[in-house]
Amino acid sequence: MGSLARPALVARVADVLGRRLTTVIAEAGYGKSTLLSSWWEMAPCAWYTADATDRDMPTLARQLADALRLRVPELRSGLARAIRGVSGPDADQPAHADALGSRLAQVVHAHVDGDLILIIDDVDELGSANPSARLIEAFCRHAPPRLHLVLAGRSRPLFPVERLRGQGQLLELGGDQLAFSTAEVGELVRQRLGVGMTDLPERLHRLAGGWPAAVILAVEALRETPRASWPAVLDGLDRTRTPLFAYLAEEVFAHQSASVREAVGRLALFDQFTPDLCDAIGMAEARSVVTDLAGQSLFVETRQDGSLALRPLIRDYALHHLPLPTSTARELRLTAAAWLARTGSADAAARMLLAAGAPDQLARLIGDEGATLLAAGHVATVLEACRAIPDALRTAAVEQVEGEARQIQGDWKGALACYERAAGGREALPAPLARRIGLLHYLRGHVDTALAAYRRGLEDREADPAEMASLLAWTATAHWLRGDVAACRDLAAQALAAAEACGDRRALAAAHTVISMLAALDGDRRANDAHYLLALRAAEEAGDILQTVRIRTNRASHFLEEGSYPQALQELEVAVRLAELTSFANFHALSLCNRGEARMRMGRLDEALVDLEASRDRYQQIASDMVAYPLSLIGELHRERGNLVQARAAYEEAVSIAEGSGDRQALGAALAGLATVLVGDDPRRASEIARRAVGAGTGLDYVVALLSAGWVAAVAGEREEAARLAAAAAAEARLRRDRAGLADALALTAMSAPRPGREATQHLHEAASIWRDVGNPLGEAKVALALAALETGSGTSPRRRVAEHRLEELGVHAHGAGGVAAGLLALVGGTESATLRIESLGRFAVIRDGEPVRLSEWQSKRARELLKLLVARRGRPASRGYLMETLWPDEDPEKVANRLSVALSTIRGVLDPRRTTSEGHLHADKDAVALNLESIDVDLERFLVAAAEGLASARRGDLVTALPALEAAAAAHGGDFLEENPYDDWAITAREEARAGYVAVCRALAAGASKASDPEGAVPHLLRILEIDRYDEQAHLGLVSALVGAGRHGEAHRHYLNYRRAMDDLGVEPAPFPGPQAPSKAGPGAGGSAFRKP
Structure with missing residues (x-):
């Protein structure tokens, strides 16, 4: 045509x-x-x-x-x-x-x-x-x-x-x-029928509605009909009650030879075909007929892979109007299936047997060719075939193939059921089946069950050497997790010997991995490095994604322990990506956890929190006790920021989970962190918890435990004990090549000195040098602040302001560090710009003369709550009736009036125990009470004033004034208002006002960074907005654009996925993936400000 x-x-x-x-x-x-x-x-x-x-x-x-x-x-x-x-x-x-x-x-x-x-x-x-x-x-x-x-x-x-x-x-x-236009129908008529200007095109277009298939068939029907009969054909089109295409097809087929009609009827059985297939099923003169049909292109189309197929409407017509007897159709399909299987097209053969309804032959094909089909990616076909095989025909081979197919799909519950049916209740199993069953349990975190399954295959004397080597290695890994080092060592040696003997790459990867894990326990870093490199090479050569993710994640842990953070991050970027692609939830969560730790160590706190919270959520989805690890790191991150309330909550949850699961490694790290955030309020309990952490053993977190106990002792004023623990931590860190631990130990040594002098300063300089070498700007900035404090006291020297500013850039609430900090920052003291300060953004604390008021000094919990309520009122008077109803609901006002007076007296005593302020910090009369904001530095007020000034300056276009004000506002925001009172209605208004102000500040700072062509600088501000509101679409898209502009394309796509999921929750269609954001030319009134530093 x-x-x-x-x-x-x-x-x-x-x-x-x-x-x-x-x-x-x-x-x-x-x-x-x-x-x-x-x-x-x-x-x-x-x-x-x-x-x-x-x-x-x-x-x-x-x-x-x-x-x-x-x-x-x-x-x-x-x-x-x-x-x-x-x-x-x-x-x-x-x-x-x-x-x-x-x-x-x-x-x-x-x-x-x-x-x-x-x-x-x-x-x-x-x-x-x-x-x-x-x-x-x-x-x-x-x-x-x-x-x-x-x-x-x-x-x-x-x-x-x-x-x-x-x-x-x-x-x-x-x-x-x-659809064809009338003119196009006219051109087709001219080409095929040789007819010029008549009313035929218009009539054909009207009858067919421009439907190309109908128009072409109508023209073909006319071409096969004498011209004198055309009116009758067209009249038939007008009068027919049958579907138009079927009528036209009948007209066309009426003029075809019997061989063509027979060929079309038989070919309709097949989705696609070739001349060779036609020969195989015994079609007479198959090649010439198929060649003729393909040449006409009316009935047959050529696929992209070179095969042929009937056009869909022609095939549908043939199946309904040129049907073959059922027995003939079945025989043709069986013959085609046999030919396809012989010629290596097992997938097409399986689909043909499904259509033929031949479960016995299907069972034989799946048993013989199932592994080949799965290797070629035909998982869906295998599963469909297995579902069609009745129980009476299901062999162990069929069950195992279906189990592997389900495992590939992620249906591990279904896979396990298939494997157990293949096992048939036998105690002793073939090694491959035992390994598969055991691995399913292992990756679910059921180590004891996995070990029992592995043992069922260890006596398989006929096992393939590679399968036995892999089984030995995975069995050794289960013993390692249970803490049975001797059994692990014995099996690991057998696994490595067997893997080296057979040369199988998967087996070698598994064996070298468990040998590396043993080396880590032994403290043999060189062997650990060497075996992990061999394991990784073998896994990648084998194309084993599961082991590749596992090995890269473990290697990253090793780099983190050594303080080699860039190398750890490099490994984890690959591990996270592969884990996402394969949906191994436990390894995905673990790699996210480790990447979050790496980013935290590199000072990228906002990005680290995203990873750690994603890890926590993933572990929680699969109900894994491993969630204690990201929770502990989330606690550490909030501790570093100065958000001690959130830090304590995360640490306590991690401790509870680790105690329940018996995970000593997770428990030690969580206890160590918890002790450091409690010492400011409860030194005795903190000391007890720190001793528990040290007593948890000399495992991977032993240096952390020693340091925790040391910082607790130092904050509690026990300098001699702190110095002893610092020396022990430094010795252990040197032994383990733990550079980060050594730097922290040196800082603890300096701050524990009875009279800080040159030696203490040298220790701090050495610590700063180590932090600089390992690439930890947070550690370096904390040491810089400590050096400034040692040299100039707790005042506001230029060096101290520089150090505080650097910490604030990193997301640390550094102003007045002693009251809202742990570890090193708890010992540097606060600035003395205010004699009395109240911290309410994040943790609630009263800072008096640079020292936090401890819980024991309050004597009354109600008094402390009353002060919080007055802070939330922002200087506005609160009636005594309202205060009594809020603090003592449902009690007789006459009975609680005296309690209110006692609570107010307690507050006065806490705020000014020596009664040095004549005007008082409270305004109180017989009707109402208010906080005197003129005499107290309240961080909420400081933040809101700075935010308002900065945003107002930006709207006026005064960008030089706007930047320092907005940065000051961001530095003053230490967290949500009164985080320890999340459910009290009286805190909501102030909390929402502070949140809105903080979001506006972050948005303005991000816009400023974009204007200054600094997309990297916009990233932390946008992440902080999303930390508060994960559904902020503007922040999501701005973040993706900033990451693209910074050349961080992989992270941009990952954050875009987070955006899409947030929009899914809201039922909102997401915007397409954005490109890099051009510097904003809009004025400050357009929703943000844009400025660069003067």
């Missing part, structure tokens, strides 16, 4: 290169595939035609990666292996789809310079509101500007597109655009 020029449609289609998404939505027969094929000449193009198996999201991801690989060869790397690998036992399918779609888009972005079109045809096969649709959406929204996604199908798009439409990033082609 000749080609029909369609200039109007071509002009419309040319716009595809200017849009992120193009949808081609029309019923069958509108020429969607023909149109899509024409785009190969517009730009480099990748094409995939979906089918029902792609409703399994990992299958679709593998197919898309294969399609893209022709244009993006870099997809042959670890990403492709991750997509083809096993999914974790707690796979969150939407999150998994997001991670895969995002990563595919990132790889394309990194390696494609020009335009690239990805066409996904027959998207209706995927369904909607499922992980496969989510994968396509993620790929679309993360796509770089020059990647253009085309979705073709019969129904509306798989995901919301209103925002894309509103932003001009969507091109929509429907039946109206694809």
Whole structure:
């Protein structure tokens, strides 16, 4: 058939290169595939035609990666292996789809310079509101500007597109655009029938409605009919009650030979075919008939892979109007299946046997070829086949294949059931089956159950050497976790010997990993390094993603212990990405936890908190007691910031969980941290907890425990004990090559000296040098503040102000450190700008003459609560009746009036025990009480005043004045107002006012950094907004833009995923992935300010 020029449609289609998404939505027969094929000449193009198996999201991801690989060869790397690998036992399918779609888009972005079109045809096969649709959406929204996604199908798009439409990033082609115009029908009539200007085109267009398939069949029917009979054919079209296409097809087939009709009837059984398949099923003159049909292109189309297929409407017509006897159809399918299996197309053979309804042959095929099918990525086909095999035909081989398929999908519960059925109740198992069952339990955190399963395969004398080596290594790992070092050592040696003998890379990776873990226990860093390198090399050569993630995460822990933070972060970036792609929840959570720790050690507190909270949430989703580890680090991060209330809450939760699980390592770290945040209020309890931490053993956190006990002693004034513990910590840190621990021990030594002098200063300078070498700006800044305090006392020297400013830049509440700090900062004292200070942003504390008032001095909890309430009133009088009702609800006012007076007297005694202020810190009469804000420095007031001044200056355009005021406001904000009173109604107004002010300040500072072409500087401010409100869309998109502008593309995509999930919670369609933000040209009144430092 000749080609029909369609200039109007071509002009419309040319716009595809200017849009992120193009949808081609029309019923069958509108020429969607023909149109899509024409785009190969517009730009480099990748094409995939979906089918029902792609409703399994990992299958679709593998197919898309294969399609893209022709244009993006870099997809042959670890990403492709991750997509083809096993999914974790707690796979969150939407999150998994997001991670895969995002990563595919990132790889394309990194390696494609020009335009690239990805066409996904027959998207209706995927369904909607499922992980496969989510994968396509993620790929679309993360796509770089020059990647253009085309979705073709019969129904509306798989995901919301209103925002894309509103932003001009969507091109929509429907039946109206694809339908033939009257002029185009006229050209077709001229080409095929040789007829010029008649009313025939107009009549055909009216009858068919411009439907291309119907128009072409009508023209073909007329071509096969004498011209004198054309009116009768057209009249028949007008009068027919049968579907138009069926009528036309009957007209066309009536003029075809019997061999063509028979061929079409038989070929309708197959989704696709080749001449060789036609020979195999015994079609007479198959090659010539198929060649003729393909040449006409009326009935047959050529697929992208070179195979042939009946056009969908023709196939549908043949199945309904040219049906074969059931027995004939079944025999043809069985013959085709046998031929396909012999020629290496086991996937197509399985689908043919499913269609034929042959479970016995299907069971044999899955038993023989199941492992090959899984290795090729045909997971969905294998599972469909296994579901079709009745219990009577299910062999152990079938059960094991289905178990592996379910494990790949992340259905580990279903996989375990399959494996147990394969075990058949036997105590002794084949080594491969024992390892698979044990690993499922191990990755769930059920170590004892895993060990019992591993033992069932250790006596397999016929095991493949590689399988036995792997089983020995994983069994040794389980013993390591249980603390049975002797058994671990014996099995690890056997595993390594067996792995080296057989040379299997997976087995070698597992064996070297457990040997490395033993070396860490022994304190042998050199052996630890060497074996981890060998393990990593073996795992990567084997393409074993699970072991690669595990090894990189463990190596990062080793680097963290040594203070090699950049190296740790480098390992963890890879580990986190791979863990996201494979949905191994426990390793994903662990790698996030370790990355959060690395970022915290590097002074990136805001980014660290994002990681640590994500780790905590992931562990909580799978109900893992390992959540104690990120909780302990969250406690440390809040402690470093000066948010001691939040720090204490996190530490106490970590202690509770670790005690319940018996995890001594997690317990020691949590106890050590908790002691340091309690010592300011309760030195005796802090000392007891610190001794418990030290007594937890000499494990990985022993140096931390010694230092905790030392800081507790120093803050409590026990300098001699603190010095002893500092010396012990320094010796242990040197032995373990723990540079961070050594730096902290040197600082403790300096601050424990009875009379700080030159030697103490030298210790601090040495500590600062170590922190500088390891890349920990937070440690360096704390030591700088300590040096300034030693040399100038607790005043406000320029050196001290510089050190405090540096800490504040890092997110630490450094003003008046002694009252709201732990560890080193608790010993440097506060500034003396105010004799009396109240801290209410974060922890509540009264700071009197530079020292915090301890809980024991209050004597009355009600008095302390009353002062908090008065602070919340912000100087406004509160009636005595209101105070009594709030503090003593449901009690007789006459009885509690005296209690209120006693509480007020207690407050006066705490604020001014020597009664040195004549005007008093409280204004009280018989009706009302108020706090005298003129005589007390309240951080809430200081913050709100600085925030208002800074924002007002920015709105006026006075940017030089705005910056220091806004920075001062940000420094004064130590956390939410009265964090220890989250549920009291009287605190809500002040809390919301402070939050709103802080968000406005952070937004203004971020805008200023953007204006100054400093996207990196905007990041922490935007993260702090999201810490307060995770649904702030402006902050989310600003953060992604800032990260792109800073060249941190991987992190930008990860934060964009967080944004999409937040919008999902709200039922809001997300905006597409943004590019780098241009410096704002809007004035301060446009929602923020923009300035650079003078």
